[in-house]
Amino acid sequence: MKRTISILVENHAGVLSRISGLFSRRGFNIDSLAVGVTDDPSISRITIVADGNEYTLEQLEKQLNKLIEVIKVKTLSKDELLARELMLVKLSATPEKRSEITTIVDVMGAKIIDLSLTTMTLEISNTNFHLARFEELIKPYGIIEMVRTGTIAIQKGADSISIKK
Amino acid sequence: MKAAEAMVKYLEQEGIKVVFGYPGAAVCPFYDFLSKSNIRHILVRHEQHAGHEANGYARITNKPAVCIATSGPGAINLITAIATAYADSVPMVIITGQVSREQIGRDVFQEADVIGAAEPFVKHSFLVKDVQSLPDVFKKAFYLAGTGRKGPVLIDVPIDIQEAEIEYSYPETVSMRAYKPSSKGNSLQVKRVAAAIAESKKPLICVGGGIIAADACEEVYALAEKADIPIVTTMMGKGAISGYDERCFGMLGMHGVSSANKAVTDCDLLILIGARVGDRAVRSPVFLAKTTKIIHIDIDPAEIGKNITVDIPLVGDSKIILNQLLEVVEEKTHIEWIEHLRTFRKTPSFTQAETGYINPKEFISKLSDAAGENTIYVADVGQNQIWSSNFFRVKKGRFLTSGGMGTMGYSVPCAIGAKLASEDSNVIAVCGDGAFQMSMMELATIKQHNIPIKIVVMTNKRLGMVRELQTKLYEDNQVAVSLEGSPDFIKIAKAYDIPAFRVTNMETAQEAIDKLVRNDGEPLLVECMVSPLESTL
Incomplete structure (x- = not known):
């Protein structure tokens, strides 16, 4: 079962290594990991998509909470989260293919961010599932290079994961 | 003042009376000021034992104890002791010297990433990069080590930080938003x-x-x-x-x-x-x-x-x-x-050992009965640990052993630390001849610092527990478990000017027990000869 876990941590050097170390040490598998600073510069937010059964995920949450620099851990259920991933892709595209590709870009909600005589560079931000479909559609044109971030997620509605000031 | 001097003062503020360590270039500024304080420094003969000695000291005082090593190999030698303390939730603050900040990451002489290496075995660790953070780091380290589920906390201090100037201050309280150990039950x-x-x-x-x-x-x-x-x-x-x-x-x-x-x-x-x-x-x-x-x-x-x-x-x-x-x-x-x-309680009955050997279970059982109320008994790892667990019955004292990690060689250094924490208690370390040879060099520490612990070495010239495992599960294919070539432990003890004698039958055993239970301010080593075929249970 895949779960999305949001972790608020002290924005210190070495925190990420403690967290990734914990995952490998305890045998938890990470699908994706994304980290960035929050509106409070002393706090970073890490989003991890991990795979595991109920027991593993409960242990994972508890072990994360034991780390001194972890402020808050929350596992988000599928129904309550808005998740996004960013993909940048460089596609082989001669001038005659450009319009076909542009149609796909429009329909899928992507953007063209760079052009050369032989390539097009595209940007898309959406769910992991949507990105997989997009990849499928553009693959026949020839992917030269592809970069993806890990998933980041936020709760729907007014709920938030933050610490009381 | 120099940060190195402030570090010593922080330890004094934390009530530290004894520290265990081994110096080296990267921790010299700290040692310089340590010598000018009233804190007693116990020079060990291997850094791992500094950790085990602090472990024994901490388990008796129930407060964080301190051990010190230099950068690189010194720090890395502490890892086993850190892991041992972590597995048994023993409060320790470990101070290591580190190469200067601008040299970190260049693989200079005696540089090792001890923070990274020790990460799986510490409750928390600090690499001090800003001298101004030093008082806070020390306060937090002691607080973290000694509260909640206790454990080891590592402070790695680059030498240029130790040499830097700092205005002395030490926080009275500590607050960490992400660390709130629970206390009252729901x-x-x-x-x-x-x-x-x-x-x-x-x-x-x-x-x-x-x-x-x-x-x-x-x-x-x-x-x-x-x-x-x-x-x-x-x-x-x-x-x-x-x-x-x-x-x-x-x-x-x-x-x-x-x-x-x-x-x-x-x-x-x-x-x-x-x-x-x-x-x-x-x-x-x-x-x-x-x-x-x-x-x-x-x-x-x-x-x-x-x-x-x-x-x-x-x-x-x-x-x-x-x-x-x-x-x-x-x-x-x-x-x-x-x-x-x-109805399931058994009165132990002991079989007579072959000539030249004693029954270790009977020996420990007799030692238990004779031991003073406040005896601190330190069991090592192997067959002797189980004999000790089952036949030494604590009165009002303590039973110390490396429970979680099962670290061989733990008993002698742990006993040294325990003795320093409780001089009124008789402290007896019991180990096998395998484990003893992992910490035998601490006899020098005992002698140099006059720490009168009693040591029992159960010699069966085997790694007995592994031998037993090989007998039972590997068709008695005894591999690498013979300890032939070991020295005469009585001569070894005497070389350190520590009284020692050998026990080969139950009559001399009684004499040994009488001496072992006496808290007479003298160290003593007793070697008990045990049959190589002796079983754990």
Whole structure:
């Protein structure tokens, strides 16, 4: 079962290594990991998509909470989260293919961010599932290079994961 | 003042009287000022033992103890001791020197990433990069090591930080938003526990090392008395209740006694307190949880549900929780249940060893009976650990051993630390000839600093426990377990000017025991000759 876990941590050097170390040490598998600073510069937010059964995920949450620099851990259920991933892709595209590709870009909600005589560079931000479909559609044109971030997620509605000031 | 001087003052502020260490270039500024303080420095003969000595000291004082090493190999030599302390939740603050900040990451002489290397085995660690953070780092290190689930905390201090100027100040309090150890138990859960005890016909308390760490031995006994509950212990919990007490049914587990294991199988309610249900303690937790109602009281929420499915979890400091429970639990008696357990108690009978050898179990049993009330007994690892666990019964003293990590060579250095923490107690380290050769060099530390501990070496010229495993599971293919080539330990001790003699029969054994139990300010080494065929159980 895949779960999305949001972790608020002290924005210190070495925190990420403690967290990734914990995952490998305890045998938890990470699908994706994304980290960035929050509106409070002393706090970073890490989003991890991990795979595991109920027991593993409960242990994972508890072990994360034991780390001194972890402020808050929350596992988000599928129904309550808005998740996004960013993909940048460089596609082989001669001038005659450009319009076909542009149609796909429009329909899928992507953007063209760079052009050369032989390539097009595209940007898309959406769910992991949507990105997989997009990849499928553009693959026949020839992917030269592809970069993806890990998933980041936020709760729907007014709920938030933050610490009381 | 120099930061190195401030570091010494922080230790003084924390009430540190003794530190254990081994100097080197990267930690010299700190040593320079350490020598000018009243803190006693114990020079060890290997950094690992500085860690084990601090471990023994900490387990007796129940406060963080300090060990020191230099950068690179010095720091890395501490890792086993850090892991040992971590596995047994022993509070320690480890100070290591590091190469100067601008050299970090360039693979300079004696540079090692000890923070990275020790990461899996520390409660927390600090690499000091800003001299102004130093007072805060020290305060936090001691606070973290000694509160909540205790454990080792590492401070890595680059040499240029030690040399830097700092204005002296030391914070009185510490606040960390992400670290709030739980203390009081949830009152609803406390009531549920009380109700479960009221309902139970065959309750059993299992105490682990957490009870000793929480200083809750009296409270757990009071609860056991009030609701008339028998007690078993884990290896780490040994000594939380006197082994001579009628309520104590011994140590459970793979190497435990039958009365304790029978109690665990037959009870209808198992109250685990400060015990993490390790694999050597409870072999099939899944099966046990199916037939028995389980209450788990622990300060570490991550321990609950980790190794056994729990019916009633209760997180918090066990001393506080037990006091909460004492208020609500009703008086009861379980005469039949306790009578039933008594039938499984065996009076040990010892077989006569072959000529030239003694029966180690009988020796330890006799040593136990003769030992003074406050004796601190340190068991090493291997067959001797199990003989000790099953035949040494603590009175009012302590039983120390490397329970979680099973670190060979732990007993002698641990005993040194324990002795320094409690000079009025007689401290006896018992090890095999394998483990002794891992820490034999500490005889020099004993001599140099005049630390009068008693050492028993059980010589069977084998790594006995591994030998037994090979006999049972590998068709007696004994591989790399012979210790032929070992020196004459009596001569070794005498080379250090430490009195020593050898025991080869029960008559001389009695003489040895009489000397071992005497807290006479003299170190002593007794070598007991044990048959290579001697079994663990």
